[in-house]
Amino acid sequence: MQSKYFDIYANWQADPDAFWRAAAEKLDWYKPFDTVFDADQGVYGRWFVGGETNTCFNCLDRHVHQGRGSETSLIFDSAMNGARARFTFEEAVSEVQAIAAVLRNHGVGKGDRVVIYMPMIPEAVFSMLACARLGAVHSVVFGGFAAHELATRIDDCGAKVVISASCGLEPGRVVPYKPLLDHAVDMAKTKPEICLILQRDELHAPLRYEHGDVDFRHAVEVEKVNGTVVDCVPVAATDPLYILYTSGTTGQPKGVVRDNGGHMVALHWTMENVYGVKPGDVFWAASDIGWVVGHSYIVYAPLLAGNATVLFEGKPVGTPDAGTFWRVISDYDVKVLFTAPTAFRAIRRDEPEGDLVRDYDLSGLQALFLAGERADPETLKWAERVLQVPVIDHWWQTETGWPMVANPFGLGLLPFKDGSTTQPMPGYAVEVLNDEGHPVPRGTLGNIVVKLPLPPGCLVSFWNADERFRQACLTEFPGYYKTADAGVMDEEGYISVMARTDDIINCAGHRLSTGAMEEVCAMHPDVAECAVIGVADPLKGQVPCGFVVLKNRVSRDEAAIEREVVDLVRSEIGPVAAFRTVMVVKRLPKTRSGKILRGTMQKIADGMPWTMPATIDDPAILDEISSILQQRGYARAPGGIKESA
Known part of the structure; x- marks a missing residue:
């Protein structure tokens, strides 16, 4: 198949507004946007100004209204305790409405912040969508995160509510969350009005009612029995959907802010064009909702596109063995898997010959995507040999929220080059500059930057820290977003990301x-x-x-x-x-x-x-x-x- 990539990229270059307008028209809006891009708003401009929408509606209700309510939206599989569950779009709406009703009963509304501190269970995903339904802003913190770090995030975003669970499950151990949360709340200057606590069977936590603890499951069941209806709240396209604090944060937290309109337009576009999946296909991002991959490709992008998304609680090895991924792919007929290279390095370490693949039917798998850590060619070649499908390394960041550079499976694959993440996606004008800000010759190592404006779906700023965002990302190379990654661009425009700029050795x-x-x-x-x-x-x-x-x-x-x-x-x-x-x-x-x-x-x-x-x-x-x-x-x-x- 001849790739459509170069034509699509040229279409974007010729008329970015028309390109993104066409992408936006595939989603539902309460009020059409006045302007596709307004360069005079925000730090570097804002997308779909004047428009009103709701991300939860586009993820769930839209599919129900289109007659697809009985199709699967979420597949839950826990390798830790054997739990499994499937939810249709209609069932997901019911779950989300009940949680939204509980939040609304406790005063949560448009613009309020809710911290979600949960393991990889369906209630975590539904809580994210419940916040989006109300127009509230969620901030997911990786379950089991240290109390001090959790406290800084509660303070920085000014959380009104925390949603948590009694524990998380790791291989060979149960991780109590409640003591960590209690300590965080005690340390935080901002005191949440309530903490919703989901009691898991593996560990029940004592609730501190005097501190506002509420039994999550009981409160939600009451709303289900009552049949409470919670309509989606229209929000501005430019209103924040979530705050995600980047990994490795020390001192003052750095919260990446994602908006509603641009976020849903960009992610919806990627599912068909980058990942090559159609509505109804099963898509699995083997990550965690505490990271950007989990936000974008466990929760929002697959549901926006009408896919069934897999939520997996487990590890690539040890739960119980290095065949866990193959078992999940086989059980649910996964079409596309997206995970980190480190997962495949772990599988390869335990099963160098990939013998366990023969125990499962992987005939439905069409592609493997890798991101999050540099994918060395040896791991790529091993995965290709074992899985017999295209293995696609692509590059993006927490700040961008979706791929900057990829080999677009949905548009027809381009020729592969070892060590390269291939070509920039529409929306990204990528260049390689020296430290003085001048372009380097093709094939020369330099600073990878993206010409402003950033496309829809990228961060709009840091939470309550516009100037910090400017200084960190936009000042060193005026007119560009600094990725802080180093790499090379070859004569054909292929990009190879070699290291973080602070990992370049001057010898x-x-x-x-x-x-x-x-x-x-x-x-x-x-x-x-x-x-x-x-x-x-x-x-x-x-x-x-x-x-x-x-x-x-x-x-x-x-x-x-x-x-x-x-x-x-x-x-x-x-x-x-x-x-x-x-x-x-x-x-x-x-x-x-x-x-x-x-x-x-x-x-x-x-x-x-x-x-x-x-x-x-x-x-x-x-x-x-x-x-x-x-x-x-x-x-x-x-x-x-x-x-x-």
């Missing part, structure tokens, strides 16, 4: 990409995953240092493997890389969303002050890394100089 005057070195490390047949950081060197400024995790059942001498990885990098990249040090480690420190904490590892190696990241998946891993670095002569201060978070 004796040479700018070296950690991503390029990681690609080579991953080529070694015994390496499951890896990370490369730059450590301080008195002669060269910085030199690269590699960390590799070996595949299961590898029993060769680790020192020999380390030497082979060093030789491989020096052979592929050359002596200029000054790559001499590799360490075999059992695990790499990551955030819960799968991003490797390279910056923290670098601070430990250099003996610099560092804080335990709020989003870390397992704090013990950093202690292991610190110990190994000390043994190798790094981390001059024992255990690093750890500051309190």
Whole structure:
């Protein structure tokens, strides 16, 4: 099939307003917008000014009105306790209306903020949609997040209500949420008027009625029995839908604000054109609603497009084995899977040959999309071999909310290039600049930027912090949004994202990409995953240092493997890389969303002050890394100089 990409992108370039107007007309509006884009509003302009709509209506009620109410909207599967459930669009409306009624009874209305602190269960999704139904602004915080970080988010957004659960489920343990929430509320300057608590069977939490705790399930059941109807509240297209605090936040929180109109238009467009799914198809984003992928592609985009979306509580390995993903794909006839590369690296580590795939029927799977962490070509090739479907790396951020660069499956795939996320999507004029703001020659490493205005669906600002948004994202390269990612654009316009700009190593005057070195490390047949950081060197400024995790059942001498990885990098990249040090480690420190904490590892190696990241998946891993670095002569201060978070 000849790709339609270049024609579609050219159409957007020729008339952006007409392009986005046509996309917006596929959704329902209470009041048509006056202007597609108004450059005089907001920090860099606002989309669909004058229009009124409701995101929940477009996600659920619209499909019911179109006669599709009996079709599946949400599929819940817990690998933790075996729970399974399906909800039609009609049933989802009923669930959402009941929660919205409870919120409305407690004074929640348009513009009020609600923090959602829940595990991966249907009530979490329905609570998000209930806020959208009322015109309230939700802020989802990853379940089990530290009390201090939760408190800062409650304060920053001024939460009127918190919706939580008694516990979350992790492999081999139950994580009590209520003590964390209680501590957060005690610390917060802003005191929520009520906390709705969903009691899970695995752990019942004592409710503090004097602090406004309300039993979630009982309150919701009352509204269901009463048959309470809650109509969708019309909101301005420019009104906020949600605030999402970015991972790794320290000090003052940085809340990304997404609007209603632009958000739903952009996400709706992506489902057919980027991901290639039709209404009724099953789409699975194996992520968490605490992250932007969960917001965009577990909840909003699939429901806007009329897909059935999978909500999965579990892990890619260990729940119970490395075949969990294949089981879910088979059970629900998933057409497209979207997850982080780290999930596939974990599966590959446990099942290097992918033998468990043979136990399941994956004939319905059409494509795998990866994002969230650089996807090394070796992992991509492994996934292609095991799944026998296109494996598509694409690039976007919490700030953009949807893909900036991708290979659009729905428009017909473009030729693949190893290590490249392919071409910019309509709405994104991507350029690569040097530090002085001038374009670099094609094929040269530089700062990836996007020419303003940003398209619909991107952040409009930080919550109550317009100037901070300008300084962080728009000032360094005037007229552009700074992605803070580094990469190259080749002669055909293909973009390869190599590293965060602060992961670029300056070695004796040479700018070296950690991503390029990681690609080579991953080529070694015994390496499951890896990370490369730059450590301080008195002669060269910085030199690269590699960390590799070996595949299961590898029993060769680790020192020999380390030497082979060093030789491989020096052979592929050359002596200029000054790559001499590799360490075999059992695990790499990551955030819960799968991003490797390279910056923290670098601070430990250099003996610099560092804080335990709020989003870390397992704090013990950093202690292991610190110990190994000390043994190798790094981390001059024992255990690093750890500051309190």
